[in-house]
Amino acid sequence: MKQLAKELWIVDGDTVSFYCCPFTTRMTVIRLQTGDLWLHSPVRYSPELAEQLAALGRVKYLIAPNHLHHLYLGQWLEHYPDAQLFGTDEVISKREDLHFDASLNLTEQFHPQLVESWPWQDEIDQRLVSGSPLMQECVFFHRATNTVIVTDLIENFPPGHFKGWRKLLAKGAGIIAPNGKTPLDWRLSFKKPVVKVHVQLLLNWQPERIIMAHGEIVEHQAVSFLKRSFKWVE
Numbered sequence: 001m002k003q004l005a006k007e008l009w010i011v012d013g014d015t016v017s018f019y020c021c022p023f024t025t026r027m028t029v030i031r032l033q034t035g036d037l038w039l040h041s042p043v044r045y046s047p048e049l050a051e052q053l054a055a056l057g058r059v060k061y062l063i064a065p066n067h068l069h070h071l072y073l074g075q076w077l078e079h080y081p082d083a084q085l086f087g088t089d090e091v092i093s094k095r096e097d098l099h100f101d102a103s104l105n106l107t108e109q110f111h112p113q114l115v116e117s118w119p120w121q122d123e124i125d126q127r128l129v130s131g132s133p134l135m136q137e138c139v140f141f142h143r144a145t146n147t148v149i150v151t152d153l154i155e156n157f158p159p160g161h162f163k164g165w166r167k168l169l170a171k172g173a174g175i176i177a178p179n180g181k182t183p184l185d186w187r188l189s190f191k192k193p194v195v196k197v198h199v200q201l202l203l204n205w206q207p208e209r210i211i212m213a214h215g216e217i218v219e220h221q222a223v224s225f226l227k228r229s230f231k232w233v234e
Contacts, residue, residue: 001052005145007031009056010211013043016071022161026213028149029053030124030142036060038120040140041151041213045075059083061120065104065151066137067091069213073098084119088128088136104128104138127201129153131194135186139202146208148222154229156180156215177216181229192233199230 003009013025028040035057042062043049053059059080064070064087077085077098084101092100105128118126125141140149155175162170170176173184181187203226210218210225218225 001029001049004209004211004217005147008142008145008147010217011043011049013072022166023214024157024161026211028211029056030120031057032060032120032123034060038124039063039076040149041065041069042072042076044072045079050079061086063104063138063140064088064091064095064100065139065149066135067094068135069151070095070098088138090136105136125205127198129195129198131191131198132186132189134189139198141202141205141207146206146222148202148205148207148210148226150210151213152186153182154180154210154212155183156212156218158216161215175215178225179228180212180215181232187232190233195230196233199226199233202226 001009001011007030009029011027011029013027015022015024025043027043030038032038037053037057037059038061039059040063060083062073062076062083062085064073066088067090070091073085073095077083085098086102086104087100089103089105092103123143125143126138128136128138130136135152137151137153139153142149156177157170157175157180158177174181175183203223207222208220210222
């Protein structure tokens with residue numbers, strides 16, 4: 001576990017295979033003012049990790065921000081049965097074996113009559129990025145640390161991470177640092193005018209840092225990085 005700022009930590013997890021390519025994983029941990037812990041994209045559970053988290057607070061919220069980040073949710077619910085689980089409609093449909101407390105799709109953006117009062121809303125903003133039949137992702141902004149948190153909307157792998165033909169594939173997909181962006185297959189599936197509206201909100205947050213589940217973290221000048229990363233929507 002590594003602390004990035006006050007009340008903000010990351011945990012780098014296992015490398016998993018995705019399209020025959022090695023994908024690193026990362027969990028983001030935020031300690032809320034209540035002392036409860038908010039876990040974004042949980043990595044594999046371990047007693048050692050649980051001990052570190054116990055020193056910070058109580059695991060209360062488990063966040064599955066898109067349909068690809070669900071592998072270890074069952075482990076966490078098994079060890080933290082009182083934790084609350086939140087995910088997008090897609091991941092909820094995919095994991096019918098799990099009980100979700102609410103869908104991240106219930107936002108004013110799409111359901112003004114069902115505005116959800118999120119228990120973390122005083123500290124963490126969120127936006128459901130849509131416009132593609134292949135993926136949707138809920139993006140978060142931790143106001144106290146000016147940090148945007150994404151999973152697959154932006155991937156930013158170190159230049160030496162992939163080898164051989166996988167490196168050529170990753171370069172073609174546009175997911176190599178320092179110019180990481182939304183993978184090519186998903187970029188092609190998005191309706192650009194829809195994504196552009198979402199991106200503008202991310203820019204309005206004026207973040208300083210971007211935490212990604214896959215690849216290098218952007219520690220400074222996050223707005224400039226976002227503008228470059230989403231140039232494809234123009």
